[in-house]
Amino acid sequence: MNLIHTFEAVQEASLQLLELTDKDINKILHAVADAAIEQTDFILSENLKDLDRMNPANPKYDRLKLTKERLQSIASDIRNVATLPSPLGRTLKENTLPNGLRIRRVSVPFGVIGIIYEARPNVSFDVFSLCLKSGNACILKGGSDADCSNRAIIHVIHQVLKHFQLNPHIVELLPATHEATAELLHANQYVDLLIPRGSSNLIQFVRQNATIPVIETGAGICHTYFDKEGDLQKGTAIINNAKTRRVSVCNALDCLIVHAKRLHDLPQLCAPLANSHVIICADAPAYAALQGNYPQELLKMATDQDFGTEFLDYKMSIKTCSSIEGALNHIQHYSSKHSECIVTENPTNAALFCRKVDAACVYVNAPTSFTDGAQFGLGAEIGISTQKLHARGPMALEEITTYKWIIEGNGQIRKP
Amino acid sequence: MNLIHTFEAVQEASLQLLELTDKDINKILHAVADAAIEQTDFILSENLKDLDRMNPANPKYDRLKLTKERLQSIASDIRNVATLPSPLGRTLKENTLPNGLRIRRVSVPFGVIGIIYEARPNVSFDVFSLCLKSGNACILKGGSDADCSNRAIIHVIHQVLKHFQLNPHIVELLPATHEATAELLHANQYVDLLIPRGSSNLIQFVRQNATIPVIETGAGICHTYFDKEGDLQKGTAIINNAKTRRVSVCNALDCLIVHAKRLHDLPQLCAPLANSHVIICADAPAYAALQGNYPQELLKMATDQDFGTEFLDYKMSIKTCSSIEGALNHIQHYSSKHSECIVTENPTNAALFCRKVDAACVYVNAPTSFTDGAQFGLGAEIGISTQKLHARGPMALEEITTYKWIIEGNGQIRKP
Known part of the structure; x- marks a missing residue:
């Protein structure tokens, strides 16, 4: 695997996220929103390179296109994510057994989330902000049509992360190649969850080929x-x-x-x-x-x-x-x-x-x-799940967390 | 696909489960427990056919073996499942929006759950009772070593279901062949969730080959x-x-x-x-x-x-x-x-x-x-998940349900 070092670096970086408080995270989100505005010219000029390669009659053209207004709206979405309650550290269940063992089910990040998407560069900001808020590192695999735009956006995010002395590998953009997709689909040791966003062909392909857990989003009949x-x-x-x-x-x-x-x-x-x-x-x-x-x-x-x-x-x-x-x-x-x-x-x-x-x-x-996360009052949306495992319908911050059981004792042992 | 009619029949039967109350379900569970005891001789004689084919020195021999005492313990486990609170119809979230839309997240069955397991015939009773209690139909793929035992157990359950005028296809045992496993792994249209139970080789095989959502159980280092x-x-x-x-x-x-x-x-x-x-x-x-x-x-x-x-x-x-x-x-x-x-x-x-x-x-x-469902106070256990999607650690009844969003309005429409 050519990307194994990238995957390892992201997994390693994900551990650093466990040390951040929600306040730390919100500060970073605001700084990323500011940077998206401050670096508008740079992002738009890179976006133009992508647009120049595409026929304006292509229905993807509009989704690919960034404008000053769209970047402002993106920045405002990122600031909105910062206002949401943290999905982490919630006690979901609590129980003290007769033997004194205290058992708690507590919400925690997945660790590393992979996202495969097509020619919508706004998804890069979007996914990063939701993953950061939920304590997850993310591996992005965007469409080749939007590659210059995505690289510019990740560059802007990395600058902010460096400013905060954070490991920039908490978000990585893979090469926009089929080989990268193939490696990501089988990175079981490094990636905890994969969410494909885009056409039903893309989702079908991921479902058929991934060996890591997938949440299907999308197709609605x-x-x-x-x-x-x-x-x-x-x-x-x-x-x-x-x-x-x-x-x-x-x-x-x-x-x-x-x-x-x-x-x-x-x-x-x-x-x-x-x-x-x-x-x-x-x-x-x-x-x-x-x-x-x-x-x-x-x-x-x-x-x-x-x-x-x-x-x-x-x-x-x-x-x-x-x-x-x-x-x-x-x-x-x-x-x-x-x-x-x-x-x-x-x-x-x-x-x-x-x-x-x-x-x-x-x-x-x-x-x-x-049917929409914001309409349902969830505050944000990373996709709409059409499967039944883990999350169904609009998925927001809670749905990109998992949990662990924490069992605290005092030397109790289990009888035969 | 040779099994397509079986899969269709189970999916069709799963709809009938939506009409049962928890009281109905508990009655059936008690009747199955009674039948397990009443038909002890039949089940043990079929179990003997499996045992006769296996070398007693094989470590699987003990897991394969049923006895009068083990059947009593199985029956008592089934009765215990009947005492547990229903995991269905719980309102997990509730919200009335400013426009008057009432949005509820309510627990519902998955629909059809597939289980692939090895030479432990008790799993057949176990899985059936947990699936029935949670409103799920189930497709069982047991190991060939236990095939006579499993067929006998499913025969006993089917008799009880017929007595209650229930569609017996709410539980189906597939042929104990590799071809059946291969078909089950790709039955996306019919099976909502697959849980492999057994050796890490089995689990690994399912993970690598299934296209339907899987919960990995098992291996603990x-x-x-x-x-x-x-x-x-x-x-x-x-x-x-x-x-x-x-x-x-x-x-x-x-x-x-x-x-x-x-x-x-x-x-x-x-x-x-x-x-x-x-x-x-x-x-x-x-x-x-x-x-x-x-x-x-x-x-x-x-x-x-x-x-x-x-x-x-x-x-x-x-x-x-x-x-x-x-x-x-x-x-x-x-x-x-x-x-x-x-x-x-x-x-x-x-x-x-x-x-x-x-x-x-x-x-x-x-x-x-x-680490055990009963020890954690969950009342039952269908497996211990080692993945992060959907369920982690001991899985009980709640973990084999999903949810749907029910949105009740009065003609509200969504603004642009």
């Missing part, structure tokens, strides 16, 4: 079920918000499931979608209900591929079902277990939906667009 | 550090208990680290070990301190291989260090992050040890032999 007893006004607002607030994010609506007894309300439920030019791929009953009541150029007959698809675009499918069980079956089959919603005034149906739907976030009469 | 300010009497009892209570378990002491200033106390610290014929592989200073004070036939010069080894036998190594930092470095290098202990009367050293040692369980003045 989200349904909204409009029940027989759904409120029309609420449903109209919820569907429009879930689909059109931001189509490029994972919590956006992909499929509306409508109860057959409410097909006559479909035109009204979908009316605001036409303003955003949302293309609707409807099954036969829904198509019939919408024909003549929705712009014909935006209305298509659904094919099998339109179900179970994450559109990430002004596009959605509609499925008709004859019962809540039908909706549950459709969701069970096609959901990516991210965010699912029911619109109903019937509390029994709402409770059934909440119990039966297997997803990170289950909504009653509110749009899936709320 | 455990150290006890006797500090410069350690109490001699406590240390003597702790070291003897940690090494000799049961040598075949993962929490047993493998390496004693002794402060150089206390080498003169080594003969007394090790005296009780001679009664159990513990072989000591000592480094040069420790060897010199013990020579003439410990049975010569049990004393060996340590080689490099004696450090970082899980002995699982009446054997241990001794390392001398000149400071607590030396002990911490040795542990950092060789520990499997399972259980580590310091014997000291100095609270600063105890605190430093607790902060710096990266292990599931960190002990002060108590032996590592306490």
Whole structure:
């Protein structure tokens, strides 16, 4: 392994983080935020090198681009992380046994967290600040498209760390190569947790190839079920918000499931979608209900591929079902277990939906667009987990800590 | 995949578990315990078929063997699981946002848990009862040595499930073949969590090959550090208990680290070990301190291989260090992050040890032999996790649940 010395250095540096207080950490975060502003010209000029290599028509171009305003917003996010309560040193459980042994479960950092991401240089600042706040060292593997930007950002962070006499290896940026990714995926001895952030291809690749523990983030195939007893006004607002607030994010609506007894309300439920030019791929009953009541150029007959698809675009499918069980079956089959919603005034149906739907976030009469760490009041977000192990849904500082058991005795021994 | 229909059937059956109350579950557990006793003759006769194929000198023979008494103890363990509080439906977090959205984090089953284990048929009952109590369906892949025993046990459980009109697919035993293991490791669509239980080779194999989330259990390379300010009497009892209570378990002491200033106390610290014929592989200073004070036939010069080894036998190594930092470095290098202990009367050293040692369980003045779900007051144990993701140390019912976020609104929408 070519990167073994890098990995060793990060692991070694992670031990130094155990000696910092939350106050120390917050001081560093503020200094990094200041540096991000002070070094705006340097960061933007390096960012320009990356932008020059990319076609502005590429949808990645906008995500890659940094501006003075974006750096200000990044700095303000870093300062916000400093205001959050420390996730470390919390006693999660406490118990004194009859023999006098005192057993405590206490939150601690993971140690070293690896992040694999694509062409979004803001992630470098973002991940560093969340990892530092939670006492973790981090190994970043960014996309090659953003390499100059990422190097500039890490350079700025390293300068701050040196100023505080901290080991700069608490954050390392790997070469933007496939070889580096391959080594990181198997660095079991050095990396405690791996979080891939980006396209579903990237996440799939990491899941298939990593031998270190992974938290999957991302892909959201989200349904909204409009029940027989759904409120029309609420449903109209919820569907429009879930689909059109931001189509490029994972919590956006992909499929509306409508109860057959409410097909006559479909035109009204979908009316605001036409303003955003949302293309609707409807099954036969829904198509019939919408024909003549929705712009014909935006209305298509659904094919099998339109179900179970994450559109990430002004596009959605509609499925008709004859019962809540039908909706549950459709969701069970096609959901990516991210965010699912029911619109109903019937509390029994709402409770059934909440119990039966297997997803990170289950909504009653509110749009899936709320799935977000900040919206949930978590203060920050490192990703949205779509797996069930360790963390589910929005992940914030608590979710990038683990715990240890501390057992204090006075010479007790265990009987046979 | 040949087993795809089995996996589908288990996933389908897991949904039925969501409809059971804790009272229902406890009734089934009691019925399974009763059946284990009533069908003792059948289970033992099938167990005999497995035993007949194995050489009684094989260390696995004893683990494979079931007896009337062992079945009674198994039944009593199952009844004990029924007495534990349900881990399901607990509100872990609750928050009402200014816009009126009510957000709750509620504990729920994983869904389907896969367990890969070796020749211990009691694990079949054990895992089934813990999975049922936590609302999970389970897929068991037992070792071929125990196949007749496992089939008999699952047959008995299936009879009980049928009596309760429950879908028997909530527990399935896979064929005891490598092909079945290979399919299980990649059943991402059907299995939510995989727990390997057994030798470190098995665990390593699963870690390297599984694409579904895994919790590693098992291997414990455990150290006890006797500090410069350690109490001699406590240390003597702790070291003897940690090494000799049961040598075949993962929490047993493998390496004693002794402060150089206390080498003169080594003969007394090790005296009780001679009664159990513990072989000591000592480094040069420790060897010199013990020579003439410990049975010569049990004393060996340590080689490099004696450090970082899980002995699982009446054997241990001794390392001398000149400071607590030396002990911490040795542990950092060789520990499997399972259980580590310091014997000291100095609270600063105890605190430093607790902060710096990266292990599931960190002990002060108590032996590592306490690492056990029942000892920790967790009521049951499905394994001891040696990873940091999701669960660390003893895992009980809570650790085989996940959570979902339930968000209840009244038509709120998210602003841009």
